[in-house]
Amino acid sequence: MNKKLAAAIQRDNELEDAGMHADDRKTCWTHESWAEDCESDPAHINPSALHYPRPA
Numbered sequence: 001m002n003k004k005l006a007a008a009i010q011r012d013n014e015l016e017d018a019g020m021h022a023d024d025r026k027t028c029w030t031h032e033s034w035a036e037d038c039e040s041d042p043a044h045i046n047p048s049a050l051h052y053p054r055p056a
């Protein structure tokens with residue numbers, strides 16, 4: 001993982017903790033990647049799953 005991505009994930013985590021909806025993340029916690037790079041992953045297509053679940 002490059003530093004820019006790591007920083008973006010950290011920022012998204014903080015924004016989400018502050019109330020941002022998970023769908024508005026630019027990064028994916030599950031895959032540790034940019035959201036656009038894994039948006040076709042079955043984990044994100046399955047409607048029963050949260051888009052970018054994070055452990056509590």
Ligand SMILES: [Zn+2]
Nearest residue numbers: 028030031038
């Ligand atoms: Zn993902």
